[in-house]
Amino acid sequence: MTLSNAQRAHILVEALPYIQKYNNKIVVVKYGGAAMTEEHLKKDVMRDIVLMSSIGMKVVLVHGGGPEITGMLNKIGKKTEFVNGLRVTDRETADIVQMVLCGRINKNLVSMLQSYGGKAIGICGHDGSLIKARKISEQLGFVGEITDINKSVIEDLLEKGYIPVISTVGCDDDMNTYNINADTASSAIASALNAECLISMTDTPGLLSDKNDQKSLISKISVSDASRLIREGAIEGGMIPKVQCCIEAVRRGVKRVFIIDGRIPHSILIETLTDEGIGTMFA
Secondary structure (H helix, E strand, O other), X not given: OOOOHHHHHHHHHHHHHHHHHHOOOEEEEEEOXXXXXXXXXXXXXXXXXXXXXXXXXXXXXXXXXXXXXXXXXXHOOOOOOEEOOEEOEOHHHHHHHHHHHHHHHHHHHHHHHHHOOOOEEEEEOOHHHOEEEEEOOOOOEOEEEEEEEOHHHHXXXXXOOOEEEEEOEEXXXXXXXXXXXXXXXXXXXXXXXXXXXXXXXXXXXXXXXXXXXXXXXXXXXXXXXXXXXXXXXXXOOOHHHHHHHHHHHHHOOOOEEEEEEOOOOOHHHHHHHOOOOOOEEEO
């Protein structure tokens, strides 16, 4: 579709109040799903984040990399086991997680952001003791629950105009590496930073009132109603921890929390800079 000059101007004018609202405010983006594995979507997301940074938003990009970790484990012949959606992580697996997340994935994202004109620095939980963690259970091994976020590391980078790109591994005082769920990490980081907004990119339209009907999108929901839907079984499987992290972020003071469909090109911009919006907002 070709837009006229008048239509282009209208789009810019519509975006103005949102640009003003988010100017100099912290926006945390949890990056994952198809938007992270499909190359054309990845390019769109990186361009969107550079644009958001260029118009004055302080964007923090938090990423996982489950499929890539599984792929690397398969290459070395190591079996992957999950318990309640969490990857059982022995010491060797923790080393692989660190290598994949903090190495290849993180640095590729930094390079892409910079290729589009952004200023980005990749960091992980070890850097400046950014994400302190401890074992959730002996059964899960080196899967961590977060005990502290050293937000000053992120704030210093934002103050200097950088886009922090954060790999979700944690550490403890004994230099152990912990595999941290990316939804959990992004929620904790957004809460510690008192972010204006947390956006979680998924492979669903958002929260559905009928899990079998992709058109039954709930555009806005209270944390109490979201908790009720979990109890009633309307929310299940992998959506449960995502929704719980959104609920926790709202309760800890993040002003706007969204689950959006990362399979839609430029979904972040549609959510932040248009009247239409996209996905589900938690309030």
